[in-house]
Amino acid sequence: MSLDESHATGDSLSAAEFDLLVHQVNQHETAIPTKLDKSTLTVKGDIYIATASGVVTRLPIGTDTQVLTADSSQSTGARWATPAAGGGSDPLTTAGDILVRNATASVRKAVGTNGQILQVNTTKPDKLEWVALPTGYTDPLTTAGDIVTRGASATGRRAVGTNGQVLRVNTANADKLEYATLAKTDVGLGNVDNLSLVSERTAAVAYTNKTINGDLNTITNIGASALKTVGPASASTVLYGDMVWRVPGTGGGGGGLTFTDNFDGTGDLVGASFVDNNDGTATV
Numbered sequence: 001m002s003l004d005e006s007h008a009t010g011d012s013l014s015a016a017e018f019d020l021l022v023h024q025v026n027q028h029e030t031a032i033p034t035k036l037d038k039s040t041l042t043v044k045g046d047i048y049i050a051t052a053s054g055v056v057t058r059l060p061i062g063t064d065t066q067v068l069t070a071d072s073s074q075s076t077g078a079r080w081a082t083p084a085a086g087g088g089s090d091p092l093t094t095a096g097d098i099l100v101r102n103a104t105a106s107v108r109k110a111v112g113t114n115g116q117i118l119q120v121n122t123t124k125p126d127k128l129e130w131v132a133l134p135t136g137y138t139d140p141l142t143t144a145g146d147i148v149t150r151g152a153s154a155t156g157r158r159a160v161g162t163n164g165q166v167l168r169v170n171t172a173n174a175d176k177l178e179y180a181t182l183a184k185t186d187v188g189l190g191n192v193d194n195l196s197l198v199s200e201r202t203a204a205v206a207y208t209n210k211t212i213n214g215d216l217n218t219i220t221n222i223g224a225s226a227l228k229t230v231g232p233a234s235a236s237t238v239l240y241g242d243m244v245w246r247v248p249g250t251g252g253g254g255g256g257l258t259f260t261d262n263f264d265g266t267g268d269l270v271g272a273s274f275v276d277n278n279d280g281t282a283t284v
Contacts, residue, residue: 097110
């Protein structure tokens with residue numbers, strides 16, 4: 001049920017209508033104190049501000065560019081104020097500018113020129129600078145087989161070596177490397193001669209005070225003249241069949257060496273056992 005404007009002046013209300021009217025009035029009386037008076041605000045930009053719990057008043061609008069700033073010394077706890085110098089202002093002026101920090105503040109780093117790059121430079125207040133892009137890498141190599149190595153302060157060319165050389169460390173050189181031909185001693189073969197296998201079989205070898213064990217070694221193709229090799233005693237001694245060096249014709253035991261003839265027509269003594277007949281000559 002609600003009250004409307006159908007009642008004329010002087011009309012009486014029913015009991016129910018009267019009770020409803022009283023109820024609505026009571027509701028308005030309760031709500032009115034919680035409502036803000038619009039007339040409190042008088043100028044465009046005014047704002048409501050609390051001065052205490054449940055107490056609201058007007059804070060007049062400030063001037064252009066001012067900002068609302070907390071201030072406990074004000075009754076409202078706030079005021080309009082001009083920002084401090086530099087506070088929130090934009091220092092950039094040109095497209096491409098960047099905001100950087102120097103030792104004490106954030107400042108503008110002006111944009112560089114076309115092609116420049118931004119790099120660190122600790123001597124600058126903001127530790128940065130725009131510089132020209134370094135030129136591309138220049139190839140120092142000129143010959144097939146050259147390699148790039150690092151010297152004491154820069155990279156450079158290590159020329160290719162010659163056939164058979166190897167690349168090895170040499171700390172005396174700037175890049176600690178060198179091409180070199182290996183010696184036998186470099187690979188642990190210092191005691192090995194350079195003769196080929198053929199040369200090894202045919203090269204003359206001088207033995208001094210050596211003992212050859214006949215049970216373990218076979219000697220073949222010894223020419224007759226080889227038996228008259230100068231012995232250790234004197235130029236006149238020869239080796240006899242009993243393996244004793246003596247002057248021919250002085251006698252002595254026989255036997256001891258066995259030879260076989262290879263029939264090559266050279267007179268090699270390679271056939272029968274030598275028997276010493278004590279006549280100072282080797283008789284087959």
